[in-house]
Amino acid sequence: MTRRLLALLLLWAWACAAQAYDITDDTGHVTRFATPPARIVSVLPSLTETVCALGACERLVAVDRYSNWPAAVRRLPQVGGGLDPSVEAIAALKPDLVLMATSSRAGVRLRALGLKVLQLEPRTGADVRRVVVTLGRALGVAGAEALLQRIDADVADAANALPASARGLRVYFEVSPAPHAAGRGSFIGELMHRLGLVNVIGPEQGPFPRINPEYVVRAAPDLIMASQRSLIDMARRPGWAGMAALREQRTCGFDAEQRDVLVRAGPRIAEGARLMVQCVRQHLDKR
Amino acid sequence: MNSTGLAPTPLAAVPVGPGRATALGLALLALAVLGLGLGASVGSTGLDSVLNARHDPVAWQIVWDIRLPRTLGAWLAGALLGLSGAVAQGLFRNPLADPFLLGSASGAALAVALAFAALGVSGMVSGSSGAALAQAASPALARLGLTGAAFVGALGGVLLTLVLAQGVQQTLRLLLAGVVVGYVLGAVRELVQLAQPDVLQAMQGFTLGITGFVGWSACAVMVAVLLPLLLAAWLLARVLDALTLGEDTARSLGLPLAPLRALLIAVLALGTGTAVAQTGLIGFVGLVAPHLARGLARSTHGPLVLLSTLTGGLLLMAADIAARLVIAPQELPVGVLTSVLGGLYLLWLMRQRTRAGRRA
Numbered sequence: 001m002t003r004r005l006l007a008l009l010l011l012w013a014w015a016c017a018a019q020a021y022d023i024t025d026d027t028g029h030v031t032r033f034a035t036p037p038a039r040i041v042s043v044l045p046s047l048t049e050t051v052c053a054l055g056a057c058e059r060l061v062a063v064d065r066y067s068n069w070p071a072a073v074r075r076l077p078q079v080g081g082g083l084d085p086s087v088e089a090i091a092a093l094k095p096d097l098v099l100m101a102t103s104s105r106a107g108v109r110l111r112a113l114g115l116k117v118l119q120l121e122p123r124t125g126a127d128v129r130r131v132v133v134t135l136g137r138a139l140g141v142a143g144a145e146a147l148l149q150r151i152d153a154d155v156a157d158a159a160n161a162l163p164a165s166a167r168g169l170r171v172y173f174e175v176s177p178a179p180h181a182a183g184r185g186s187f188i189g190e191l192m193h194r195l196g197l198v199n200v201i202g203p204e205q206g207p208f209p210r211i212n213p214e215y216v217v218r219a220a221p222d223l224i225m226a227s228q229r230s231l232i233d234m235a236r237r238p239g240w241a242g243m244a245a246l247r248e249q250r251t252c253g254f255d256a257e258q259r260d261v262l263v264r265a266g267p268r269i270a271e272g273a274r275l276m277v278q279c280v281r282q283h284l285d286k287r
Numbered sequence: 288m289n290s291t292g293l294a295p296t297p298l299a300a301v302p303v304g305p306g307r308a309t310a311l312g313l314a315l316l317a318l319a320v321l322g323l324g325l326g327a328s329v330g331s332t333g334l335d336s337v338l339n340a341r342h343d344p345v346a347w348q349i350v351w352d353i354r355l356p357r358t359l360g361a362w363l364a365g366a367l368l369g370l371s372g373a374v375a376q377g378l379f380r381n382p383l384a385d386p387f388l389l390g391s392a393s394g395a396a397l398a399v400a401l402a403f404a405a406l407g408v409s410g411m412v413s414g415s416s417g418a419a420l421a422q423a424a425s426p427a428l429a430r431l432g433l434t435g436a437a438f439v440g441a442l443g444g445v446l447l448t449l450v451l452a453q454g455v456q457q458t459l460r461l462l463l464a465g466v467v468v469g470y471v472l473g474a475v476r477e478l479v480q481l482a483q484p485d486v487l488q489a490m491q492g493f494t495l496g497i498t499g500f501v502g503w504s505a506c507a508v509m510v511a512v513l514l515p516l517l518l519a520a521w522l523l524a525r526v527l528d529a530l531t532l533g534e535d536t537a538r539s540l541g542l543p544l545a546p547l548r549a550l551l552i553a554v555l556a557l558g559t560g561t562a563v564a565q566t567g568l569i570g571f572v573g574l575v576a577p578h579l580a581r582g583l584a585r586s587t588h589g590p591l592v593l594l595s596t597l598t599g600g601l602l603l604m605a606a607d608i609a610a611r612l613v614i615a616p617q618e619l620p621v622g623v624l625t626s627v628l629g630g631l632y633l634l635w636l637m638r639q640r641t642r643a644g645r646r647a
Contacts, residue, residue: 065617077616078617079331079616079617080617080618083488083489083491083492084492084495084497084499084618084620086330086331086499086616086617086618087353087357087499087500088330088331088332088349088353088354088499089330089331089332089616089617091345091348091349091353092331092332092336092345092349094345103403103485103488103489103492104489104492105433105492105493105497105500106499106500108432108500109499109500109502112502112504113348113352113353113502114348208485210481
């Protein structure tokens with residue numbers, strides 16, 4: 001009798017071990033999951049969006065104060081920001097997975113409290129793919145590859161929607177009015193490349209360089225993409241008023257919601273590509 | 288022994304006996320214990336966690352592993368800053384001296400920025416492999432972690448100041464060197480942030496000062512540092528008293544000023560470095576705590592250092608509790624609160640002094 005019980009126990013242990021899986025995050029920590037997580041706290045908007053795009057939105061129990069898409073996450077409790085989350089509020093929700101950026105100091109603390117934490121921070125197109133695959137595995141869902149293919153197909157559609165005359169259009173994309181530009185190494189730069197647009201920021205400048213305002217004036221872009229606030233600021237920058245793109249209003253000012261889509265390296269990058277295409281087409285129509 | 292002589296208001300210049308200081312110290316300690324109790328019962332989940340702590344493991348964890356260590360940690364960090372502040376103001380004979388004056392804050396901030404950059408906050412350097420590459424390139428930094436980096440940076444900043452000042456002999460040279468180091472290291476940090484804009488965002492979490500991430504291990508580190516420093520400061524208090532009479536007088540009393548001063552600076556650097564490493568940059572506590580302590584009792588530096596330590600601890604502990612209440616269930620970074628409250632206190636103090644000056 002005892003032997004049979006023991007055998008049963010061994011079988012059960014073996015079954016558990018077979019189900020358990022390890023996930024390595026961007027900080028190099030390996031986390032073991034016996035079962036897919038069902039109560040998730042995400043404190044980075046792009047990760048929140050990825051979880052939802054993978055069809056696991058209902059597993060989220062709380063988000064950070066900046067996560068705002070899809071609409072369902074706005075009803076969830078907020079546990080602070082990504083850099084200053086409330087440790088207590090997170091622990092109280094008894095999550096079996098916390099998703100956060102690698103730059104947050106809270107990760108160490110949450111792990112010390114025995115919580116499972118994955119720290120991921122997507123920046124480039126390759127990162128987005130890697131994060132989708134990693135999260136798909138962590139959540140135990142099958143849709144990661146399909147999601148990536150869908151994003152890819154949507155970006156390709158967006159590129160096809162651009163008339164041939166748009167090819168080679170020289171674009172300046174401003175991320176913040178510091179001014180920080182989107183360089184060729186960033187996922188925004190990669191999108192521009194796939195759309196057949198030319199980034200006026202040279203490849204030597206890195207992914208999100210802070211640029212000398214003079215650089216843009218000399219580059220004389222055909223088209224400027226920026227947030228509405230950036231555009232207002234541009235008119236005031238010395239020497240910029242004379243730039244043809246500004247003078248002839250060859251600009252697109254994105255509102256806050258559109259900007260969220262464009263600067264978050266998440267599952268909505270194809271939507272970002274469509275916004276860029278829309279911008280280019282408006283400009284071509286005017287011409 | 289003499290009174291501190293730090294621009295006292297005429298009426299309060301009489302030093303108090305040791306009895307009053309002891310009573311005050313005990314009262315401050317009792318308040319701290321009360322604060323600890325309050326701190327254990329305040330948070331985003333409210334009093335429920337305390338009531339359910341016995342049978343709910345998560346509630347127990349919230350009270351025992353989150354609220355208690357962070358409240359105690361806030362007290363300890365505040366105490367370290369209060370102690371360092373009292374030492375700094377005595378050492379530089381300047382009531383506006385701040386424990387961050389000798390470059391510890393800028394050093395710590397730079398080290399954290401470098402750590403963020405090297406560890407690839409983001410892996411932004413060259414995409415996904417950037418983080419791994421940077422990590423491989425700086426295993427030492429990775430092992431140190433942000434806390435270690437901040438501590439090393441704080442000490443490095445002070446050492447650099449000492450090198451530039453060519454030792455500890457001249458107060459003015461020390462102060463100037465501290466200012467230079469503050470600006471230069473700040474500029475280098477700006478450069479790091481320019482090169483990697485992402486570091487800027489991550490740095491915010493550090494420069495704001497957050498007590499919410501303090502656990503028991505961090506508390507243990509701070510206790511281990513605070514106790515010997517307190518003892519050292521108590522033993523060195525006589526030097527601070529002598530210094531208030533001027534350096535020449537102090538020297539004529541037969542005190543070996545240079546080594547004693549070096550010791551005091553070591554106390555200052557270790558105190559601020561440890562606090563900064565665990566909580567980030569928390570302004571005003573180190574500046575205000577000695578003023579409050581002097582306001583409670585004019586005394587020689589021995590009791591003053593102790594009172595300032597206790598006051599600093601209580602101050603930051605109160606700020607930590609308030610930070611949890613103001614926008615509950617979310618939290619304010621505690622550094623924001625201490626800066627606002629500290630600024631208001633100094634303003635009030637200034638007005639009091641002006642009025643007292645007019646009356647005199």
